[in-house]
Amino acid sequence: MSRRTSSADSRLVQAAGPVTRRGILALLGLGAAALAAPALSGCSSNGGGTPVASGVPTGAATRGGALRLAFPGSGAADSLDPTVGQTSCDMVRYAIVFDQLFSFDNGTAQPSLAIAAEPDAKGENCTLTLRQGVTWHDGSPFTAADVIHTLKHRASPDRVFPSELSQYFNLVAARRVDDHTVVIPTVKTVGDPATLLAGSGLYVIKNGARSFTVDDTVGTGPYRVTRFQAGVETQLERHATYWNGAGNAEKITLLSIEDPQARVNAVRGGQADYASDVSYSTAKSGAGGAGLQIRTGGEGLRTTYGFVLNVTRGPSADPRVRKAIRLGIDREALVKSVFLGFGAVANDLFGAGAQHFLDTVPVPEHNPAQAKELLKAAGADGKPFVVRTAEYEAGLNASAELFVEQLRGLGLQATLVKVGVTEGFDAEGMKACDALAFPLGPFSLALTYTRSAAYPTLALPDEELNRAVATAISTSSEAERAAAWTTAQQVMADRGNWVAWGRGDVLSLAKEKLTGIDGRESPKYPWLGKAGFVA
Known part of the structure; x- marks a missing residue:
């Protein structure tokens, strides 16, 4: 294995390179990313008696017909250009055109x-x-x-x-x-x-x-664009000679609907067959109509909710404070409050479901007494602690509010700064906080560990971590790569700056017979190349 850039490779931020806002949005699961949705594995309960299907119906879709699916859009900013889009509607469209x-x-x-x-x-x-x-x-x-x-x-x-x-x-x-x-x-x-x-x-x-434009957007994907109105809809027709087999639906219409309740209403009112990104509260109340189904992408595709501690300033620079926070927060309370039965506690590691993810790392015990002792030993008791949040995911702001309350109970003088999603990753704003609310979708560890370290306010400047990640990226040996990712995750679990407290389901509302919704990149923007209805 060549080590021609070993000095640069030892620095994680250099390995990651500068990251744009789009890169951060992608890392959150709002842009490009990672795994596949499972087949239907049965039904579970959300705690309120409503059956929730995991995955999509089994059985082949019939050929022909038309589908209408609603995804979050960004109004006039929606684009056919696959280098600029940021929303789920953009990403779904790109994935079947290109x-x-x-x-x-x-x-x-x-x-x-x-x-x-x-x-x-x-x-x-x-x-x-x-x-x-x-x-x-x-x-x-x-x-x-x-x-x-x-x-x-x-x-x-x-x-x-x-x-x-x-x-x-x-x-x-x-x-x-x-x-x-x-x-x-x-x-x-x-x-x-x-x-x-x-x-x-x-x-x-x-x-x-x-x-x-509609006239010059040419791809190799299973569908081609026939009409596009930014912020409204995209109409697509099947590409009959697609190399991986022609799609099932003759036509697909993607509806760009930013408001989550409006997407749900579109399905309940018969204007759409599918709505993505259904809120936990909506799912808790049930599908709301005959022949409709609340779906979850499955445990392997959950979004990890957490906070990244800024080690460039204040108390978070001390590993004792980071450990105190991990021990002191009540994960069960956060999961119950935010996910409403659609999630589980996490073990402070992002990347769950990815290849080489270290799921053997236990969830930290809830030990507020020890947490208070660690804060006092670090001289952090009573110190100011600023938490910054933006509602990139449903419930993220609510989780930050509860997080702040819990930190106050441990002895930190915690305060909350809420900003809009367009301001969430403002560099100066990030520098001024001690913890940043941070959700991550199901990503490869290579993306999770390099992109999340691209901003100094998100990075952990740890030499052992940097060496492990550099080795994992550079080696052609699968065994060496697996060992390096194990080391990197053990460092983060031991002294890292991630407080990943829970993993929440990605929910959708669909007609029961709709199939072929494949979350290969992310359940937030599934691949629709084989979507259709079972007979």
């Missing part, structure tokens, strides 16, 4: 437009082997020229959100070997390039594409 080189399925990177990504022996280049027999919506063949154009397009400094892959690969230097082989020089040694590519949100666009 394809990525690799996508996540069952927690690992799986081939899509690329069937292999191999680093060379020196770690200086990555060779992509592309899938043959793929056609664009206009009938032209997919080739290496399309991939090279995509890489250079995403690396361009005039992009609203330049690709973070530039921190690992020299994208502008990618070169064609033949029509189905591309070589990309690396900036840092990457042992598992497929995982980084799968988590990058890199949708492949056609060679020469620079604008994205």
Whole structure:
């Protein structure tokens, strides 16, 4: 294994590179990310007597018909450009109009437009082997020229959100070997390039594409755009020659509806077949109609709720304070109050469900007496402690309110700062807080540990942690990678700055016979390439 960038690799923030707001939104589960939804495993109860299905119905969908599905949008900011969108509606649309080189399925990177990504022996280049027999919506063949154009397009400094892959690969230097082989020089040694590519949100666009209107948005995905009205709807039709098998529904309409109750009302009123991101309180009250079903993506796809402690200032810099907070908070009370029966306590680690996640780490005991002793020993008793929150997930602000109450009970002079979602990750605001409310979707550990460390206010400057993460990213040995991720997670569990207190279900409302809603990237923006109704 090459160590040509070992000095840089020992620093996690350098390995991560600068992260844009879009990158942080993606890390929260509001942009690109990670695992697959399970098949229907039966029903459970939410504690209020309403049956909740886990996953989607079994059985093949019938061919034909039309679907209407409602997702959170952003009004006029909705876009057909796969490099700028941020909302679930955008991401759902991109995933069925375009394809990525690799996508996540069952927690690992799986081939899509690329069937292999191999680093060379020196770690200086990555060779992509592309899938043959793929056609664009206009009938032209997919080739290496399309991939090279995509890489250079995403690396361009005039992009609203330049690709973070530039921190690992020299994208502008990618070169064609033949029509189905591309070589990309690396900036840092990457042992598992497929995982980084799968988590990058890199949708492949056609060679020469620079604008994205209804007339010139051409993809290789299972559906093509026929009508688009930002903030209202997108109409799509089946791409009959899709390389992975044509879709079931003839037409799909994506409704862009920002208000969660309006999405639910659309299904209950018959205007939609599916509504994503249903609130816990709505789910608690039941589906609200015959033939409708509240669904959860399953335990492996839960969103982890927590707080990241800012070790650059105040009490959180002391590991005794961090341990005191982990021991002192009442996780059961938080779970009961926020998830309303749709979740469980967490063990202070983000990344649950990902490959190599260390689920053997126990949930810290609730020991407020020891927590108070640790705070006094650290000289933090009575010290100011600012908690910052924005409602990126339903119940996040409520969790921050309860968190502040619990911190006050331990002896900290805790106060709460609530801001809007557009301000949540303002750099100066983050610097001025001691803890930041932080939800994470089901992500690969590579994304979880590098992106979350991109801001100093989110990072843990620990040499053992940095070395472990750098090794996990750079090694081509699966055994060495697994061992490195174990070390990284043990460091975070022992002295880290994460207080991940609970994992909440991602809920939706759907017609009972709707199937093929595949949460391969995230249950917040599932893949609809095989969606349809069972007979």
